[in-house]
Amino acid sequence: MRYAPITDRLHDLGGDKWAVHNAARARQAQGEDIIELSIGEPDITTDPALVEHCVDALRAGRTRYSNGRGEPGLVDALIETYAPRFPEIGEENVLCFPGTQTALFGVMLALAGDGHGVLTGDPYYATYQGVIRAAGAHLQPVPLRMEHGFIMQPEDLAAAITPDSRVLVLNTPHNPTGAVLTREALEKLGELCVTHDLWIVCDEVYEALIFDGDFVSPLEIEFLRERTVVVSSISKSHAATGFRSGWSIGPVEFSRRLLPISETMLFGNQPFIADMTEAALRQEFDTAERLCEALGRRAALLYETIAPLPMLSAAMPQGGMFLMIDVAKTGLDGERFAWKLLEEEGVAVMPGASFGDSAASLIRVALTVPDDVLLQAVERMGNVCRRLAEEGVSPVGDMALA
Ligand SMILES: Cc1ncc(COP(=O)(O)O)c(C=O)c1O
Numbered sequence: 001m002r003y004a005p006i007t008d009r010l011h012d013l014g015g016d017k018w019a020v021h022n023a024a025r026a027r028q029a030q031g032e033d034i035i036e037l038s039i040g041e042p043d044i045t046t047d048p049a050l051v052e053h054c055v056d057a058l059r060a061g062r063t064r065y066s067n068g069r070g071e072p073g074l075v076d077a078l079i080e081t082y083a084p085r086f087p088e089i090g091e092e093n094v095l096c097f098p099g100t101q102t103a104l105f106g107v108m109l110a111l112a113g114d115g116h117g118v119l120t121g122d123p124y125y126a127t128y129q130g131v132i133r134a135a136g137a138h139l140q141p142v143p144l145r146m147e148h149g150f151i152m153q154p155e156d157l158a159a160a161i162t163p164d165s166r167v168l169v170l171n172t173p174h175n176p177t178g179a180v181l182t183r184e185a186l187e188k189l190g191e192l193c194v195t196h197d198l199w200i201v202c203d204e205v206y207e208a209l210i211f212d213g214d215f216v217s218p219l220e221i222e223f224l225r226e227r228t229v230v231v232s233s234i235s236k237s238h239a240a241t242g243f244r245s246g247w248s249i250g251p252v253e254f255s256r257r258l259l260p261i262s263e264t265m266l267f268g269n270q271p272f273i274a275d276m277t278e279a280a281l282r283q284e285f286d287t288a289e290r291l292c293e294a295l296g297r298r299a300a301l302l303y304e305t306i307a308p309l310p311m312l313s314a315a316m317p318q319g320g321m322f323l324m325i326d327v328a329k330t331g332l333d334g335e336r337f338a339w340k341l342l343e344e345e346g347v348a349v350m351p352g353a354s355f356g357d358s359a360a361s362l363i364r365v366a367l368t369v370p371d372d373v374l375l376q377a378v379e380r381m382g383n384v385c386r387r388l389a390e391e392g393v394s395p396v397g398d399m400a401l402a
Contacts, residue, residue, distance in 0.1 A: 006134055009133040009134065009136075010130050010133055010134060013129055013130045013133070017126050017350075017354035018038075018354070020038060020338045020339060020342055020348055020349070020350065020351060021036075021038035021039060021348055021350065023342060023348075024036055024038060024342055024348030027342075027346070032346060033346055034342075034346045034347070034348055035346060035347045035348065035369065035373055035376060035377045035380070036348045036366075036369070037347065037348060037349050037365045037366045037368075037369060037374075037377055038348040038349055038350050038366060039350075039366060039368075040175065040236075040320075040321040040322060040366050040368060041241060041366075041368060042236060042239035042241070042287075042291055042321075042368060043294075043368040043369060043370075044239050044287065044290060044291055044294075045239060046238060046239050046240045046243070046287070047238065047239075047285045047286075047287050049283075049285070050238060050240065050276055050279060050280055050285065051276075053275060053276045053279040054243070054272055054273065054275070054276035056275075057271065057272035057275035057276060058272045062271035062272040062274075062275055063270075063271065063272060064271060065267070065268055066268035066269050066270065066271050066274065067268050068095075068259050068260075068262055068263035068266070068267075068268055069091065069094065069095055069096065069259065070094065070095060070096025070247070070269055070274060071096070071269070071271050071274035071275070071278070072091075073274065073275065073278045074096055074274040074275075074277050074278045074281075075091050075094050075096070076091075076278075077277075077278045077281040077282050078094050078096075078247055078249070078281065079091065079093075079094060080281075080282075081281050082094075082219065082230075082249055085217055085219045085220045086219045086220075086225065086249065089249070090252075092252045092255055092256070093249055093250060093251065093252060093255055094247060094248075094249055094255070095247060095248045095255055095258055095259060095262055096245075096246070096247050096269045096274065096277075097231075097246050097247060097248060097262065097266070097269070098244035098245065098246065098266065098269060098270075098273075099233050099235060099244040099245065099246040100203060100205045100231045100232055100233040100235065100246040101127060101131075101246075102244075102246065102265075102266070103231040103232075103233075103246050103247060103248045104127070104128075104131050104201070104203065104231055105131050105134065105265075106248070106258055106261050106262050106265060107201055107229050107231060107248055107250070107258065108131045108132060108134070108135040108137070108167070108201070109134075109135050109261050110254065110257050110258040110261055111135075111166060111167050111199050111201070111229070111254075112132065112135045112136075112137035112166045112167050113135055113136045113137060114136040114137070115136070115137070115138075115164060116135075116136070116137040116138075116164055116165075116166040116167075117137065117138055117139075117140040117162055117164040117165040117166065118132045118135075118137045118138070118139055118140060118165075118166065118167045118168075118169060119140045119141075119142055119157065119160055119161065119165055119167065119168045119169070119198070120132075120139060120140070120141065120142065120168070120169040120170075120171075121141075121142050121143075121144040121150070121152045121170070121171070121174065122141035122142060122143055122144060122355075122356035122357060122358040122359070123144060123150075123176050123177060123324075123352060123355035123356040123358060123359035123362070124139075124141070124169075124171070124355055124356050125171060125175045125176070125203070125355070126354055126355060128169060132169075137166070137167075138164075140160050140161075140162065140164075140165060141160065141356055141357065141358065142156050142157050142160045143156055143358045144174075144177060144179070144358065145358075146313075146315050146324070146326060146362075149179055149315070149318075150174060150177035150178075150179035150315065150324075151179050151181065151182075151185055152170075152181075152185070152189060154188045154189060154191075154192060157189055157192050158192055161192065161196050161198070165196060165198055166198060166199060167198060167199040167200075167201055168189065168193055168198050168199070168200050168201070169201045169202075169203065170186075170189070170200060170201070170202045170203070170218070171202070171203040171204075171205075171206075172202065172203075172204065172206075172207075172215070172216075172217075173206040173207070173209060173210055173215075173317075173318060173319030173320040174206075174320060175205075175206065175320055175321070175322060176320075176322050176324060176350070176352070176355045176359070176364040177315065177317065177320075177322075177324050178299070178315075178316075178317020178318055178319055178320040178322055178323065178324070179317070179318060180210055180212070180213045180214075180215065180318040180319050181216065182213070182216060183216045183220075183221070186216060186218050186221055186224070187221060187224075190218060190221060190223065190224040193224070193227060194223065194224075194227070197227075198227070199227050199228075199229065200218050200224060200227055200228045200229070201228075201229045201231065202217060202218050202219075202228060202229070202230050202231070203231050203232070204217060204230055204231070204232040205231070205232050205233055205235060205236055205246075206236055206319055206320045206321070207232060207237070208236065208237035208288035208291075208292065209236055209237075209288065209291060209292050209295060209319050209320055209321065210292070210318060210319035211292055211293075211295065211296030211299065211317075211318065211319055212296070212316075212318040212319070213318050213319070215319075217230060218230075219249065225251070226251055227251075228250065228251075229248055229249070229250035229251075229254060230248065230249040230250070231246065231247070231248050231249075232246060232247060233245055233246030233247070234246070234277055234280045234281075236288075236291075236321070237280075237287065237288045238280045238285060238287050238288070239287050239291060240280070243273055243276065243277070244273070245269075245273050245274070245276070245277040245280075292319075294367075295320075295321055295367045295368075297371070298367040298369075298371055298374055299316060299317050299323050299367055300316070301371055301374060301375070302314060302323050302365065302367065302374055302378065303316045303323065305375060305378045306325060306378060306381075309381075309382060309385060310329065311327070311329040311330045311385040311388070311389070312325050312326070312327060312329070312330075312381065312385065313325065313326045313329075314326075321366055321367055321368055322364050322365060322366055322367060323364075323365050323367060324352065324359070324362045324363070324364055324365075325362060325363050325365060325381075326361055326362050327361060327362070327363055328361040330384075330385055330388050331388065332388070333351075333353070333360050333361055334351040334352035334353055334359065334360055334361055334362045334363045335351035335352075335353050335360070337351075337363055337384070338350065338351040338363050339351075340384055341363075341380065341381060341384055344383070344384060344387070345380035345381070345383055345384055346380070347377045347380045347381065349363045349364060349365050349366075350363065350364040350366075351363060351364075352364060365377070
């Protein structure tokens, strides 16, 4: 049978990146004691009051077709939410989507096509490659270096831009590195976007989860607003990943062009989800605060526990749900270390290579387990390192971990 080229473009993006995670799940299913640090699912539940909003809306018959833009109540709540950053915002700047992921998919279809380049920091969130390729474009990696706190450097961006480049995808706080972009960094990167007439798509899904520094959106920077599209959702801020409720905020002409793409894909969102999301935006919930406090504490704990280990170096994240560890001194790359850690010690982490070539020597650890489990995981990482040192694979240091 014959298939469309998009299926070829995406065929290698599925399982491989998640092979360690999938193997861990399979072992868990067989009853093995596995510490799973491979995915970023908030480890608290959606606020029961928010769930009630959804149930009430369902009972009230909010189960019919919506419209392509989003339910008016939710669109209004989004306008109010973003007005401090984007004073001229009106309904024509807003579109609702089932999650940031779908928003990214639609936005990319509206901004890039065959032969276009889409720049993004490498490492990058695992689905960016698919979203970009689905649009017919290609990903242009801009290395994010540990020595710069994983902040994209203007000279690295400048070196990656080609005449094909159309879009720069930013993500702040960043998955997988936890880096948060400052106003100054955004302005410098933004100046290059102006010079080369690039769109900025900013994935702000972790906005509420910052433990060091302030959140700044390119939407707040006036000279960037005409070329900025923000995508976000309630997935992380309200521990509501399964509700699938997100949005895009962008210029009017852009949103007009995106609307038919969204309509043909979705035929509108779900009114009961929209009502619940409106409540999430309008009312006070402490989910983000609690989650942020736990993630920040665990990041610091993990960072401090890893610091004495000579073979591992951790990068302290400023936000998000993850911490990156460089395992180069073990003599293994991130992929081989992750497999060894799973096979020998039952700890599942993501190999950095799943997020791009420049993270090949790293592993990504999710901070979404209780503190004592995290400490156990570090102890098991220490066991792997100790054995490697005994085998003489890499420089023997003071293996300080008990
Ligand atoms: C950087 C980033 N963008 C987007 C998403 C998807 O978010 P949503 O649940 O809103 O689709 C995730 C989920 O982990 C993410 O890490």
